[in-house]
Amino acid sequence: MKKSLFAVFCACLAMSNASAADFEEIKARGSLRVAVAALSPFVIKAKDGTLSGFEIDSTQALGEKLGLEIEYVEKPFCDLAEAVLSGEADMIASGYSNMPERRRLLDFSLPYHDTEYFLVMSKDKAKKGKTLRGMNRRDISIGFQHGGVSGMVAQGEFPGADLKGYSSFTGILEALGAGEVDGAVLFDPYLDMARELDGVKHVIPHEFALTRTIEAFATDQESDALHEALNEWVIEKDLAGYWDELEEKWFSDQYAVASAPPPYACPAATPVQ
Structure with a gap:
């Protein structure tokens, strides 16, 4: 736990x-x-x-x-x-x-400092979910960082999804690239890096930030x-x-x-x- x-x-x-x-x-x-x-x-x-x-x-x-x-x-x-x-x-x-x-x-x-968090999702799963609410389902996996804001956001916004925690955002990027997770809650510059991964195409399926924090x-x-x-x-x-x-x-x-x-x-x- x-x-x-x-x-x-x-x-x-x-x-x-x-x-x-x-x-x-x-x-x-x-x-x-x-x-x-x-x-x-x-x-x-x-x-x-x-x-x-x-x-x-x-x-x-x-x-x-x-x-x-x-x-x-x-x-x-x-x-x-x-x-x-x-x-x-x-x-x-x-x-x-x-x-x-x-x-x-x-x-x-x-x-x-301030940070905006977004959901980045594989293009295919984004089409399947259609809306943010549609991403909240067990057949969609979403990565987050243990102990950080991305985990709070993931658990608050997508409690019905298959949530998978990682110790670093680099680990999340590796998991996205390997297809271990369909999407993740990230911030820049990791958002751009996720969208530039080889292989699976990733997109941000929403316009406004899930949350904005101040550091x-x-x-x-x-x-x-x-x-x-x-x-x-x-x-x-x-x-x-x-x-x-x-x-x-x-x-x-x-x-x-x-x-x-x-x-x-x-x-x-x-x-x-």
């Missing part, structure tokens, strides 16, 4: 001696522990273990502003919240969307000083055009597939029917 955020919350409550550090403790330590998960182009992990990407650039710049070293805590995407709630990390920076389910557990900074840094709900520092920095960089520069740099097909397969994975999910 997929690990829910509620289950994460309960598990972390049981860790009575674990809590996120306050900002003064972080400054005394001299390092900011940032939870990240391989999610190109936000976080890209090379085969030699080197990290790069949108969030690596942003957090390195944040560290320079705050006078802190950045220590990355690598986790499966579905375990990012637990890393902060257990005190293993001070914040999350991983293309992490500000969602109602997550706000029950975490505080979010001001946003610095932000996440902390625990007691880290007020860190939260305030993050907001001030997000505003400062926004006024300087920094976030647009990062998006132009990193959001391309080149970086979408640059990440090596992570050595860890989210547990297999049993979709809610």
